Amino acid sequence: MSPFYPPRARWWSGILRPWFCFHRALHLERIHCPIGFNAGQTFVSLLVPGFSFIALGRRMLGFYVMGIYLVSLPVYLIRLGFPEANFAYGLMLAAHATSVFYLLAHRLGEMEFFNKLLLAIACLFVVWLALYFPVVNFVERHYAVPLSLHGRVVLMYPRIEPAQLSHGDRVLFNFRGGEIGQTHGGGGMVLVESGLGWGPVLGLPGDKIVFAASRFSVNGEWQTNLPYMPSHGEFLVPTNRWFVWPEFGINSHGNVSEDNISALIQRLSIVSATQMTGRPYRTWFGRKQILP
Numbered sequence: 013m014s015p016f017y018p019p020r021a022r023w024w025s026g027i028l029r030p031w032f033c034f035h036r037a038l039h040l041e042r043i044h045c046p047i048g049f050n051a052g053q054t055f056v057s058l059l060v061p062g063f064s065f066i067a068l069g070r071r072m073l074g075f076y077v078m079g080i081y082l083v084s085l086p087v088y089l090i091r092l093g094f095p096e097a098n099f100a101y102g103l104m105l106a107a108h109a110t111s112v113f114y115l116l117a118h119r120l121g122e123m124e125f126f127n128k129l130l131l132a133i134a135c136l137f138v139v140w141l142a143l144y145f146p147v148v149n150f151v152e153r154h155y156a157v158p159l160s161l162h163g164r165v166v167l168m169y170p171r172i173e174p175a176q177l178s179h180g181d182r183v184l185f186n187f188r189g190g191e192i193g194q195t196h197g198g199g200g201m202v203l204v205e206s207g208l209g210w211g212p213v214l215g216l217p218g219d220k221i222v223f224a225a226s227r228f229s230v231n232g233e234w235q236t237n238l239p240y241m242p243s244h245g246e247f248l249v250p251t252n253r254w255f256v257w258p259e260f261g262i263n264s265h266g267n268v269s270e271d272n273i274s275a276l277i278q279r280l281s282i283v284s285a286t287q288m289t290g291r292p293y294r295t296w297f298g299r300k301q302i303l304p
């Protein structure tokens with residue numbers, strides 16, 4: 013090893029060549045960490061609420077911010093869908109944005125009050141858009157989505173295996189709009205808008221459904237009629253279809269008979285696997301869900 017010559021390149025140096033090209037192309041050498049921070053501390057400060065205060069010596073304030081976040085997180089998860097969960101979500105977002113703001117304010121130095129206010133608003137928006145908005149969407153698509161049904165919060169599992177359904181299970185499903193039932197007189201009609209349906213699984217593929225005046229039967233087992241069920245008729249549930257009597261509001265216009273409404277709902281009650289979007293959790297963090 014000679015002090016007059018630089019060291020030879022190693023055999024693996026070529027692997028890093030794309031990184032150096034990327035580094036030069038974007039002029040990343042101009043980007044420096046805030047004073048008092050290394051690259052690792054900067055990265056952690058952006059992700060962990062309160063860490064920027066701790067790294068800069070304000071340990072007590074940093075632990076307060078971190079504590080607020082750690083208390084708010086379980087409240088948000090356990091009470092998902094309730095007002096207190098929304099409040100906890102706001103506290104988490106504010107704590108994280110405050111930590112990022114403190115890091116950037118330390119990097120930028122002295123600023124006027126108006127510029128600090130703009131920076132704080134920008135931090136809040138960027139943290140929400142870059143972290144919390146995609147995370148919440150991911151959770152609602154794959155794990156849990158809160159719905160308000162008849163004034164009650166119900167947490168739904170957004171994925172469902174129709175083959176595992178049994179009689180009495182409640183499911184959420186979507187249906188297309190534009191379904192119209194015409195009356196025989198008066199020119200009235202019933203229009204069902206696109207949206208979500210909700211109701212119990214009454215019949216599985218192949219079950220025989222029979223309607224009577226005030227009751228209906230599934231494979232010979234009689235039950236009390238649900239609202240707007242037909243007073244007569246029978247059918248077999250088709251293959252890969254489920255009989256789910258939906259619970260939703262219908263606005264009728266003109267002289268619309270109840271038989272017409274019943275026939276329309278019966279058409280909508282034959283649900284395919286592709287229409288099903290979720291089913292309610294029986295319990296959520298130990299709390300038994302009371303379904304409407």
